[in-house]
Amino acid sequence: xxxxxxxxxxxxxxxxxxxxxxxxxxxxxxxxxxxxxxxxxxxxxxxxxxxxxxxxxxxxxxxxxxxxxxxxxxxxxxxxxxxxxxxxxxxxxxxxxxxxxxxxxxxxxxxxxxxxxxxxxxxxxxxxxxxxxxxxxxxxxxxxxxxxxxxxxxxxxxxxxxxxxxxxxxxxxxxxxxxxxxxxxxxxxxxxxxxxxxxxxxxxxxxxxxxxxxxxxxxxxxxxxxxxxxxxxxxxxxxxxxxxxxxxxxxxxxxxxxxxxxxxxxxxxxxxxxxxxxxxxxxxxxxxxxxxxxxxxxxxxxxxxxxxxxxxxxxxxxxxxxxxxxxxxxxxxxxxxxxxxxxxxxxxxxxxxxxxxxxxxxx
Numbered sequence: 436x437x438x439x440x441x442x443x444x445x446x447x448x449x450x451x452x453x454x455x456x457x458x459x460x461x462x463x464x465x466x467x468x469x470x471x472x473x474x475x476x477x478x479x480x481x482x483x484x485x486x487x488x489x490x491x492x493x494x495x496x497x498x499x500x501x502x503x504x505x506x507x508x509x510x511x512x513x514x515x516x517x518x519x520x521x522x523x524x525x526x527x528x529x530x531x532x533x534x535x536x537x538x539x540x541x542x543x544x545x546x547x548x549x550x551x552x553x554x555x556x557x558x559x560x561x562x563x564x565x566x567x568x569x570x571x572x573x574x575x576x577x578x579x580x581x582x583x584x585x586x587x588x589x590x591x592x593x594x595x596x597x598x599x600x601x602x603x604x605x606x607x608x609x610x611x612x613x614x615x616x617x618x619x620x621x622x623x624x625x626x627x628x629x630x631x632x633x634x635x636x637x638x639x640x641x642x643x644x645x646x647x648x649x650x651x652x653x654x655x656x657x658x659x660x661x662x663x664x665x666x667x668x669x670x671x672x673x674x675x676x677x678x679x680x681x682x683x684x685x686x687x688x689x690x691x692x693x694x695x696x697x698x699x700x701x702x703x704x705x706x707x708x709x710x711x712x713x714x715x716x717x718x719x720x721x722x723x724x725x726x727x728x729x730x731x732x733x734x735x736x737x738x739x740x741x742x743x744x745x746x747x748x749x750x751x752x753x754x755x756x757x758x759x760x761x762x763x764x765x766x767x768x769x770x771x772x773x774x775x776x777x778x779x780x781x782x783x784x785x786x787x788x789x790x791x792x793x794x795x796x797x798x
Contacts, residue, residue: 478700478750485697490748492694493519496685499544503680504537505671506664510657512746513763514541514629518691519698519742522652522735523608523628525593525767530633532657536680538589538629545691546684547586548623554596560603564613565620578615583607586623586688590630594640601647604628608650625691645726645770652735653760654767701741702751706796711736711757717789718769723780726770735764754795762786 478486497511504511514537517524526534535551542549552563565581582588583604593601607613611622630651632643648654660668672678686694711733719727739760744752762783769782 478702482697482700483750486701486745486750487748489519489694489697489745492686492690493746496541496544499682499685500537500540502682503540504533505667506660507533507537507657510655511537513653513655513760516739516742516746516760517652518545518625518627519695519745520652520735520738521625521627521695522738523630523650525648525651525654526629526631526656527634527654528631528656528658532659534629534631534657535589535591537657538587540680540682542587543682544685545587546687547625547691548688549587549589550582550585551589551591552582553591554593554600556595556597558596558600560600561615563600563603564607564615567616578618578620580620583613584620584622586625586627588626588628590628592632593630594632594643597641598644601641601643605647605650608647623688625688625695648767649729649731651767652739653763655763698738698741698745700750701744703737703741704752704796704798706798707740707752707754707757708737710754710793710796711740713793714757714761714789715765717793718765718785721785721789723772723775724769724785725772726768728765728768732765732768736761739764753798758790761790 493515500511563581563583565579567576568579570577608628611626613620715728715733736757740752740756743756766782766786769785
């Protein structure tokens with residue numbers, strides 16, 4: 436018996452002359468199903484080659500974006516995970532930390548159509564989705580698409596618009612479509628919203644409703660660069676002689692869709708599915724939490740973990756993949772009760788406690 440629980444194959448005995456062993460006569464025996472615990476091939480060689488190709492393309496994308504964004508490799512990787520997993524990102528950070536520059540640079544490297552929407556108190560839903568305009572020449576109303584009809588959307592300072600305008604993004608972010616005058620218009624693929632909000636400017640802001648926050652697959656912050664990185668920013672700006680950073684286009688919308696389809700082929704052990712559900716369920720059972728992560732949180736862990744495996748060139752998921760993306764995928768979905776929030780308890784503390792307590796499956 437081998438360590439994995441399977442019976443060892445009998446060794447063929449060579450004849451004394453050293454010649455080849457003659458094949459047994461009669462029909463070949465039927466192949467037996469692998470015993471429980473036996474190692475099985477999860478994906479085909481073609482899929483494994485496709486995963487390696489997506490991994491190489493992903494790192495080429497990151498290398499292009501790093502021409503403009505210095506010292507934020509972890510953030511760039513998480514952004515790319517959202518691209519592969521087809522999910523939206525919310526950045527909550529201080530002004531001037533290159534959030535908009537990063538989004539624009541990613542759009543250029545991805546080869547996608549990019550639009551920036553500046554959210555202000557006087558912004559109307561039709562300013563985002565578009566509206567019907569009367570055409571006197573043809574004597575009919577024609578639809579004029581808004582800036583939402585693009586591949587990469589930068590929703591800048593999204594919490595500065597009133598709730599009515601914020602609500603215009605809900606259908607677009609979830610169903611990838613907008614309904615105007617009873618007519619449904621599909622959005623282009625891929626479609627990714629990267630929104631920013633400023634945590635220190637509270638004047639004239641409208642908090643995002645929970646339903647919209649839950650539609651963001653990840654919530655992150657850029658943070659200030661280190662002294663060395665900030666000095667490198669100045670050196671590169673001096674050497675370029677201009678503000679704009681030139682990047683090469685690595686992919687196209689069609690190639691991104693193909694890359695997302697490769698992510699769908701990654702194998703996940705059933706024990707890891709149980710692990711994900713247990714993590715999400717404990718966010719709802721914690722006594723300090725009034726609202727835990729929704730099923731969208733489970734789907735976010737599932738999709739981001741597969742994307743992380745592909746980024747690292749693997750066709751299978753490990754518990755470390757789930758742990759690495761749990762904080763940006765779950766913390767923003769947790770709403771604390773007033774008492775623990777006053778005591779300084781953070782949603783991040785809840786996630787860390789759960790990750791430390793949930794048993795890690797052996798896969």
